[in-house]
Every structure is written in C-alpha cells, then in structure tokens.
Amino acid sequence: MAIADRKLREKTERRQAILDAALHLFIEQGFEKVSMRNIADAIEYSPATIYLYFKDKNELLLDLQTQSFKQMAQELNAVANIEHPAEQLRAFGEQFLSFAFRHPELFELMFIMNGPMVAAQACAGATAWPGGGSAFAQVVAIVQRGIDTGVFRPQNADSTALMVWAQVHGLAALFLRQRLVVMPEERREPAMHEALAQFYDLVRRAL
Amino acid sequence: MAIADRKLREKTERRQAILDAALHLFIEQGFEKVSMRNIADAIEYSPATIYLYFKDKNELLLDLQTQSFKQMAQELNAVANIEHPAEQLRAFGEQFLSFAFRHPELFELMFIMNGPMVAAQACAGATAWPGGGSAFAQVVAIVQRGIDTGVFRPQNADSTALMVWAQVHGLAALFLRQRLVVMPEERREPAMHEALAQFYDLVRRAL
DNA sequence: AAATTTAGTGAACAGTGTTTATTATCTAAC
DNA sequence: GTTAGATAATAAACACTGTTCACTAAATTT
Structure with missing residues (x-):
C-alpha cells in the first residue's frame, strides 16, 4: 500500500x-x-x-509544549556527567535558568500557560503529562542518587526534588512575569543568581 | 462646594x-x-x-491586584510577632501558601497574570509596583532582622529574600498551574508541605 | 430660561476560536 | 475508462472579545 x-x-x-x-x-x-x-x-x-x-488550539499548544520539553531535556543533558550530586543540582539549576532566559516563550508554554494542560488532561487520564513527567524524573534521579550515595541525608526524594524544582521555577517565573520590578533594574539578574547560589549553598551544607 | x-x-x-x-x-x-x-x-x-x-481592562485588573495585595498583607500580619527569624520565615511561607490555596484567583492576579503589570508599567515609571513592593519588603525585613541579630550569617538580604520568595511562589505556582500532575494526586499537597518544611530546615541549619 | 458640562449608551469596528455546508480532487471498484 | 466514494480544503457564518465614538438625556451653572 x-x-x-x-x-x-x-x-x-x-x-x-x-x-x-x-x-x-x-x-x-x-x-x-x-x-x-x-x-x-x-x-x-x-x-x-x-x-x-x-482538535483545537490547546492541542496544538500541547504538541508544541511536548516538543519544547524534548529540547530542554537535550540541553539539560549537559549536566548528566557531574559526579557530585550537590554540584550536579547546582549545574542543573543554572542550566534551567539559562534555558528559561534564552527561550522565554517556551518556558511560558511549559510551565505557565493553562491551555496545554487543559489539553493534556482532556486527552489522557488525570495523571499523564509526558513532557513534564520526564523532566521532573530527571531531578528526582539526581536527588535519589545523592541519598543512595550518602551525600544527602535520607528524605523523600520526590519532595526534595519538588523543593529544587520550585526554587528554580520560582526564580524564572517571577523574573519573566515582571515581578522583580520590586528591585532596581540592575539588581534583578544578579539577585537571581545570588539567590540560586545561596540555595545550593544551603543544599551543600545541610541537605 | x-x-x-x-x-x-x-x-x-x-x-x-x-x-x-x-x-x-x-x-x-x-x-x-x-x-x-x-x-x-x-x-x-x-x-x-x-x-x-x-482606561482599559488592564487598569481595572491592576486596581484589583493592589486591593488583593492589601488583603494578603493583612493576613500575613499574623506572623509579625514571632521572635525567631527562621521560625518567622517558616510561618510566613505557610501563611503565603495558605493564602494562595484559599484565593487562587487572587494569587493568579498578583503573581502570574501579565495584564496588571502592563498597566503598572504604563501608568508609573519602570520601577513602581506598590502592591508587590511592600509584600517583598516584608520578607526583606524578616531576613534583615535575622542577619542583624546574628541568627543568619551575613548575606545580601534582598537576594536571600528573593530565594525565600521564589521558593514559596514556585510551589504555589506549580501546583495552581497543574504542573504537579507529575506526581499522583494524593501526593501533591503533602509533597508541597514536605518540600516547604525541608526548605526551612535548610534555612535553620545553614543560613 | 438658556447654555454648558457631565453621565451614560447603542452601535459599530476589528479581532478571536471554532463549526458547518459545500466544493474540488484524488483513489478504488466495476 | 467511467463511475461511485473517500479525502482535503475552504468560504462563510456564529458567538464571542476589548474598545471607540457619535449621540442622547440629565444635572449644573450662568
């Protein structure tokens, strides 16, 4: 045929x-x-x-979102070979922020917009989100390895990963959605990187 | 007259x-x-x-946003009298999350939507955002007091405050925008609170 | 009582996502 | 080779959206 x-x-x-x-x-x-x-x-x-x-605009957006997650996964592979889990987490965070800055529209599509998620929950069951799922699994894996190798203290890997994810997402989202106008223009980007550095300092000292 | x-x-x-x-x-x-x-x-x-x-819809949204910030500030006053800075930060975070859950639409208006910020930057200079400004100042003040009293190690108070803000905002935003479908329904809320607890554990141990 | 400011509106403009009846084209069966 | 049927694409319409403007009616001032 x-x-x-x-x-x-x-x-x-x-x-x-x-x-x-x-x-x-x-x-x-x-x-x-x-x-x-x-x-x-x-x-x-x-x-x-x-x-x-x-089917509709949301389905189109969901397709673009899934593509974007593949692209991000590819870029985040740069941190795959870092041995020390805390160092790997730090590199992950900076790579994530870098992606958000270089592709603000993709970030919006992946983490902020409602449309694609509406389509995702309409087409699959309430628990299927292919793109985001594998991205989060990547963070969980890093944390889990840290726990397994005794570098991090034992913890629920998924809630620790969520903490890490929320930190980097929060920084990117606040910046891209203009919420950092609370500080003078020239302090915004530096403060973000300082905040991230402080966070990973806490992780290294106390996790 | x-x-x-x-x-x-x-x-x-x-x-x-x-x-x-x-x-x-x-x-x-x-x-x-x-x-x-x-x-x-x-x-x-x-x-x-x-x-x-x-003037337009965005200006209406900005007015509602400013009102919402006042309401949140009022609710966040509940943590004003906690002496220990780390404990105060933890209470702040949980109060913030609680607000976001009880008023998801207000949270969206304050921290996610574009419209109100467009109006804010149109009517005032590039650095004026009355509502958000005082909310962020509240976090900075807590951190600064922690540094001044020697509880926290010396740091840029604004970047530390940004770290705290990004953490709680990230958790709320990921949840409200359906990005926690990566984990099973019954784990979502618990994982959020565990993540928050872990974060403040890090703060207490190492900040 | 007349002139003028103010408050409010109906109708229109240009745009949005989406559906449906209709047409044209390409494939398959006789 | 011709005819019946599936496939692809569309023009036009529907019910919306935010916003503007010419116009009316009422309240105030002169």
Whole structure:
C-alpha cells in the first residue's frame, strides 16, 4: 500500500509544518499576539484546515509544549556527567535558568500557560503529562542518587526534588512575569543568581 | 462646594462598585471566562460606561491586584510577632501558601497574570509596583532582622529574600498551574508541605 | 430660561476560536 | 475508462472579545 504510506507521510508532514509555523510566530511575537488565523496565513492555508490536524488550539499548544520539553531535556543533558550530586543540582539549576532566559516563550508554554494542560488532561487520564513527567524524573534521579550515595541525608526524594524544582521555577517565573520590578533594574539578574547560589549553598551544607 | 464633593464621592463609589462586581465574577468563574460585558451586565450598566472609570481592562485588573495585595498583607500580619527569624520565615511561607490555596484567583492576579503589570508599567515609571513592593519588603525585613541579630550569617538580604520568595511562589505556582500532575494526586499537597518544611530546615541549619 | 458640562449608551469596528455546508480532487471498484 | 466514494480544503457564518465614538438625556451653572 504505497499510496496509503505516502498519504500518512504527507499528513504528518503537514501537521509538523503547522507546528513549525506556529512555533516560529509564537517565539517572534509572543503567544498573546498570534491567532489561529495568523498561523493559517503563515502556512497559506485556510484557518479551518488547522482543525483537520488538531482538535483545537490547546492541542496544538500541547504538541508544541511536548516538543519544547524534548529540547530542554537535550540541553539539560549537559549536566548528566557531574559526579557530585550537590554540584550536579547546582549545574542543573543554572542550566534551567539559562534555558528559561534564552527561550522565554517556551518556558511560558511549559510551565505557565493553562491551555496545554487543559489539553493534556482532556486527552489522557488525570495523571499523564509526558513532557513534564520526564523532566521532573530527571531531578528526582539526581536527588535519589545523592541519598543512595550518602551525600544527602535520607528524605523523600520526590519532595526534595519538588523543593529544587520550585526554587528554580520560582526564580524564572517571577523574573519573566515582571515581578522583580520590586528591585532596581540592575539588581534583578544578579539577585537571581545570588539567590540560586545561596540555595545550593544551603543544599551543600545541610541537605 | 457640597455638590462637587458629592459628585466625587459618587464617582469613587461607582468605581468601587465596578471593582467589587468584577472581583466577584473573577473569583466565581475565573479570569478567562469573565468579559467586560459580563461585568457591565452585573452592575446593570453599558460596557462603555466602565471605560469612563478605567482606561482599559488592564487598569481595572491592576486596581484589583493592589486591593488583593492589601488583603494578603493583612493576613500575613499574623506572623509579625514571632521572635525567631527562621521560625518567622517558616510561618510566613505557610501563611503565603495558605493564602494562595484559599484565593487562587487572587494569587493568579498578583503573581502570574501579565495584564496588571502592563498597566503598572504604563501608568508609573519602570520601577513602581506598590502592591508587590511592600509584600517583598516584608520578607526583606524578616531576613534583615535575622542577619542583624546574628541568627543568619551575613548575606545580601534582598537576594536571600528573593530565594525565600521564589521558593514559596514556585510551589504555589506549580501546583495552581497543574504542573504537579507529575506526581499522583494524593501526593501533591503533602509533597508541597514536605518540600516547604525541608526548605526551612535548610534555612535553620545553614543560613 | 438658556447654555454648558457631565453621565451614560447603542452601535459599530476589528479581532478571536471554532463549526458547518459545500466544493474540488484524488483513489478504488466495476 | 467511467463511475461511485473517500479525502482535503475552504468560504462563510456564529458567538464571542476589548474598545471607540457619535449621540442622547440629565444635572449644573450662568
């Protein structure tokens, strides 16, 4: 069935073309300023065509979110070979922040926007979130290794990982959502990195 | 000029009536499902009337945000009389989380939404954010007192305060934005409180 | 009593996400 | 090779959104 194969291939190609165009627009102009019609214009199709490939806008966003998580996972692999767990956590945090700064729109999609999560919970059961799941598992693994090797004191690895995740997410989210206007412009980025350094100092001293 | 006084009073009263109606709707139905027309319906005025009292929707949101910060400040006063700085920080964190859980819409308005910050930066200079400013100052004050009394090791109080703020904000934001679906439903709230407890354990041991 | 300021509105504009009836095209069976 | 049927794409519409503006009616001042 060569014809059916080609049809399927073309279908997934067009689907990916829509995703690519959408991501481009979102990154360039931000999520608030890009509509389904804009995306349709960019790929030179009718708006209704997009709905042949995606149930709705949220599903499109979820697909982009999953792609973004893959990209982040790839970038976070840079910390995979650091032996000391505390040092590895520190590197992870800085890599995470760096990702958030270099790709603010992707960060928003992955950790702030509601749309993709609505789609995730609609399509799968209440517990399935492929992208975020593996990202969090990465943190849990680092913490667990720290506990297993006796570097960290015994603890619930998942709540410790949550503490780490909340710390880095909190810093990035407060900054990207303009909540650091409480401090003078020139102090914002330095204070973030100092806060992160202090946090990992606490981890190294007392975890 | 008794008439002018009455007019001014009526004007601010109607303005507050709009804010009250809007807040009610937002809390009940969420920000995404409430439009300017819905608010106008609730107060039995035309949509255009709202624009006689607010420049645009963002300005209305900013006013509600400022009110919300006042409410939170009031609730956070419960921790004002705790002597030990580390214990005070812990109580602050739990009070903060409690507020976020009891008033998820207000939390969203204060710490996540873009709209109010757009209005804030439009009406004032790039550094004015009355609501958030005093909230953050409260954390800085606790930390500073800890440093001054020799309980905490000397540090930049603002970056330490940022670390604390990011921790509690991160936990609340991840939860409220459905990012804790990575763990089983029954673990989510417990893991949050464990993470917070671990964080303040680190603070007590090593700050 | 007339002129003027003020408060409020209906209707419109340009945009949004989404659905549906309709058309054109490409595939499969006779 | 022609006809019946699946597939792909669309134009047009629906019910919304935030916002503006010409216009009316009432209250105040002269």
